[in-house]
Amino acid sequence: xxxxxxxxxxxxxxxxxxxxxxxxxxxxxxxxxxxxxxxxxxxxxxxxxxxxxxxxxxxxxxxxxxxxxxxxxxxxxxxxxxxxxxxxxxxxxxxxxxxxxxxxxxxxxxxxxxxxxxxxxxxxxxxxxxxxxxxxxxxxxxxxxxxxxxxxxxxxxxxxxxxxxxxxxxxxxxxxxxxxxxxxxxxxxxxxxxxxxxxxxxxxxxxxxxxxxxxxxxxxxxxxxxxxxxxxxxxxxxxxxxxxxxxxxxxxxxxxxxxxxxxxxxxxxxxxxxxxxxxxxxxxxxxxxxxxxxxxxxxxxxxxxxxxxxxxxxxxxxxxxxxxxxxxxxxxxxxxxxxxxxxxxxxxxxxxxxxxxxxxxxxxxxxxxxxxxxxxxxxxx
Numbered sequence: 241x242x243x244x245x246x247x248x249x250x251x252x253x254x255x256x257x258x259x260x261x262x263x264x265x266x267x268x269x270x271x272x273x274x275x276x277x278x279x280x281x282x283x284x285x286x287x288x289x290x291x292x293x294x295x296x297x298x299x300x301x302x303x304x305x306x307x308x309x310x311x312x313x314x315x316x317x318x319x320x321x322x323x324x325x326x327x328x329x330x331x332x333x334x335x336x337x338x339x340x341x342x343x344x345x346x347x348x349x350x351x352x353x354x355x356x357x358x359x360x361x362x363x364x365x366x367x368x369x370x371x372x373x374x375x376x377x378x379x380x381x382x383x384x385x386x387x388x389x390x391x392x393x394x395x396x397x398x399x400x401x402x403x404x405x406x407x408x409x410x411x412x413x414x415x416x417x418x419x420x421x422x423x424x425x426x427x428x429x430x431x432x433x434x435x436x437x438x439x440x441x442x443x444x445x446x447x448x449x450x451x452x453x454x455x456x457x458x459x460x461x462x463x464x465x466x467x468x469x470x471x472x473x474x475x476x477x478x479x480x481x482x483x484x485x486x487x488x489x490x491x492x493x494x495x496x497x498x499x500x501x502x503x504x505x506x507x508x509x510x511x512x513x514x515x516x517x518x519x520x521x522x523x524x525x526x527x528x529x530x531x532x533x534x535x536x537x538x539x540x541x542x543x544x545x546x547x548x549x550x551x552x553x554x555x556x557x558x559x560x561x562x563x564x565x566x567x568x569x570x571x572x573x574x575x576x577x578x579x580x581x582x583x584x585x586x587x588x589x590x591x592x593x594x595x596x597x598x599x600x601x602x603x604x605x606x607x608x609x610x611x612x613x614x615x616x617x618x619x620x621x
Contacts, residue, residue, distance in 0.1 A: 241308040242275045243311075243501030256326040257535055259319050261301040261334070277312040284316030284331070284350065286331070292320045292353040292375075298330060299350065302362060304337035309344055310433065316350040325367030329355040329382065332372060335362025347372055347380075355404060356382030357394065362386070366578060369394055369402070373459070377425065378404030379416060386411050389425075390456060408432050413444075420445030420468075422458060429453050431568050432468075440470030442490075443480060450475050451563045454545055454583045455488075459470075464490035465502060472575070473561050476545045476582040478507075478537070486511035493519055496557035498535045498545075498582040515579050517558045519584040519596075520583050529558060531596050532558050535582065546584040552596035552607060553581035593621060 254259035258412045262284050265271055273280035274477050282300060289295035294430055299316035316331040326334075333342055333349035340362040347358035350372045357372035359381040369380035369391040379394035383405045391402040399406075401416035411432045413423040414465040422437035426447040434444040437458045444458035446468045455466040455477045464488045466480035477488040477499040485505035486492075492513045498522040499509040508518045517529035536551040538544040546569075547553055557579040567573050568583040576589035590607045591598060603621065611620045612616045 241269060243271065243280055244484040245273075245275055245279040247281045247283055249281075249285075250366040251333075253299045253301075254521060256490055257322045258294070259321070259322065259327040260297045260298050262316070264301040265306040265308065266301070268303070269305045270309065272307075273310035276310045277344065280310060281312040281314060286351060287314055288319065291351045292317045292328070292331075294319055296320070296331075298332075298334060302333055302335045302340040302342065304339045307341040307343065310332065312346040312348060313466050313579075314346075314348040318352045318354070319351045322452075324354050325360070328353040328462050329373070329374075330357070330360030331429045332358040333362065334360050335384070337361065338363055341365065342367060346370070347566070352378075356380075356384070357396070359384050360537075364389055366390070374398075377418075378406075379418065381406060385409075390414075391416055393503065400427070401439065413437060428587050430564055430565065431570070433568070442470070443482070445470050449473075452568050453568070455480055455567055456543065456545070464492070465504060466490050466499070473552050473563050474557065474567070474579065474583060476535075476584070477502060478545060480539065486513070487519070489513050494520075495561035496579060497554060498580050501540065502536050517556065517561065517581060519553050519556075529556070531556075531600075533599070535598060538569060545582070547580065547582065547586045549586070549590075550595070551586065552599055553582075554586045554595040555580060555592065555604075556594040556596045557581045 253264040284299040288416035296317035299313040308542040313332040319327045331352040332347040341366045352374040356378045356390045357374035358369045363385045376398040379392045386408045393533040396418040399420045401418035402413040408429045409525045420441045422439035423434040429450045443460040444455040444465045450472045455523040460482040465482035466477040468488045469491045471493045474496045480502045482504040485506040487497035487502035488509040515524045516527045555578040567585040
């Protein structure tokens with residue numbers, strides 16, 4: 241079904257309970273705008289004074305197998321009573337299952353009394369979430385799969401300013417806020433960038449799993465400026481802050497990670513965390529393969545956290561911790577036989593040996609020392 245340009249703000253249909261949906265797609269069809277989200281808008285309705293209430297109108301209900309493509313969904317809201325998920329969640333779009341797909345859409349200024357101000361459930365591809373909010377959790381999205389999405393300025397009074405639960409691949413989260421988990425709460429992230437998010441606990445992310453992610457400039461008014469109680473693999477945490485403890489990470493597990501140049505009253509780069517094959521300061525008392533050498537980013541001040549040619553983080557991780565075939569840039573995750581630390585893999589290492597190990601013993605990292613036997617024990621480096 242092709243939709244011409246315009247603002248669609250009248251009419252509606254009830255699918256569950258008594259909440260009206262401006263558009264209800266109850267069959268496995270494709271609803272697509274002719275000229276994209278800049279020209280075609282589906283507008284809900286927010287109750288004056290309370291935003292969410294009996295008079296509110298959600299933008300879109302999407303059944304399993306249906307696809308929505310090329311719209312701006314704005315001003316949607318939910319009831320403040322009734323079923324928690326069906327009537328009080330998903331102000332912009334409510335998706336019946338993961339097979340409900342939203343593509344190339346903008347979700348702007350929607351609200352939910354409970355979960356998912358922008359979206360609840362579904363699979364969203366190449367979408368932008370901006371200034372959506374929810375009371376309980378998931379200002380941008382709740383329990384959704386997000387691919388190549390941008391989440392900016394979403395908020396939740398509870399948890400997950402950007403997302404609550406769900407899976408995120410190749411997404412950017414910036415300027416989101418919540419009580420806990422400013423960027424994400426209990427989500428699984430791969431190849432994502434989190435910057436400038438804020439919360440009381442876990443400015444960038446709280447709980448969940450992060451692989452090949454960069455966390456910069458996130459803040460927590462209490463603990464875990466970058467991450468709190470999360471598991472991170474091949475991530476870079478720099479320039480994050482916490483008022484109390486764990487500027488980079490608090491109560492977290494970090495494998496093959498760089499956590500440097502963060503600030504906090506206690507544990508600037510990490511606090512009460514488990515670190516293996518990490519570049520951080522001070523040296524952890526437990527864990528293997530850690531060192532305190534500066535990571536040597538290409539341009540820290542300019543936000544370029546890729547590695548210089550002589551970075552000690554090159555070839556210094558552990559392959560067993562690798563969970564993805566590509567790094568944050570989409571390049572091969574392992575070059576030179578051994579994975580690097582951090583979110584970015586240096587693509588042209590000269591040596592196959594850990595650069596930190598070579599530097600420790602004053603050996604060249606240009607490959608000339610790889611097969612040398614400087615200690616004359618019959619075994620080359």
